[in-house]
Amino acid sequence: ISPSQLSPSVLASDFGQLTAECKRMIDGGATYLHMDVMDGHFVDNITMGPPVLASVSKAIPGIFMDCHMMVAKPEKWVNAVADAGGSLYCFHIEATDDPLPIIASIHARNMKAGVAISPDTPSTAITDEIGHAADMLLVMTVYPGRGGQKFLDRCVPKVAELRARFPEKDIEVDGGVGPSTVHACAHAGSNVIVAGTAIFNAADPNQVIAQLTATVNE
Numbered sequence: 001i002s003p004s005q006l007s008p009s010v011l012a013s014d015f016g017q018l019t020a021e022c023k024r025m026i027d028g029g030a031t032y033l034h035m036d037v038m039d040g041h042f043v044d045n046i047t048m049g050p051p052v053l054a055s056v057s058k059a060i061p062g063i064f065m066d067c068h069m070m071v072a073k074p075e076k077w078v079n080a081v082a083d084a085g086g087s088l089y090c091f092h093i094e095a096t097d098d099p100l101p102i103i104a105s106i107h108a109r110n111m112k113a114g115v116a117i118s119p120d121t122p123s124t125a126i127t128d129e130i131g132h133a134a135d136m137l138l139v140m141t142v143y144p145g146r147g148g149q150k151f152l153d154r155c156v157p158k159v160a161e162l163r164a165r166f167p168e169k170d171i172e173v174d175g176g177v178g179p180s181t182v183h184a185c186a187h188a189g190s191n192v193i194v195a196g197t198a199i200f201n202a203a204d205p206n207q208v209i210a211q212l213t214a215t216v217n218e
Ligand code: DX5
Pocket: 009, 011, 012, 034, 036, 068, 142, 143, 144, 145, 146, 147, 148, 149, 174, 175, 176, 177, 194, 195, 196, 197, 198
């Protein structure tokens, strides 16, 4: 398990100033950047792809890019994301029947491997084999597809279930997380916190970054 990380979702930022927005998050104390890649197939939205990731990694050398791949064919983009400077490649278990070879291909490109579960997917979809092969498990607390949705409390028990089964793994939460919902996530055992609109829509984003970081480190 890594130390706790705060991973701002730059989906909520002004894409016209994307690299400046990313730098602002790091200067404000964030340790990861959460990059939401959507392909219009796995979810009904299109966001950014490997060329945009490459621009960010070029602008901020050494940045840890936490790439959340909401794509229908997760095996297809591993090399492109690695070439673009991705640090962690997190794909959805719902998008594949064969996750273990994808995890191996991610590791072969020296990225960390994450496996995500959407709100209607039980924690048992992460088998012992998958959980042990992965570096990070992502529990979605909204339906993937867009930012700014309401946090689904009913997903929190899955964090605790996975924490009990995989004490040594990183567990990320994503969707609707902010000052009022972060405590439940951290208490259930999450150590990697994603927040988009809670940070970018705040009057003082640095204050929200500090507050979320403090809660998850408690
Ligand atoms: C949803 C994305 C999230 C989203 C989070 O599909 O995976 O990362 O951008 O945004 P907030 O924090 O606003 O729910």
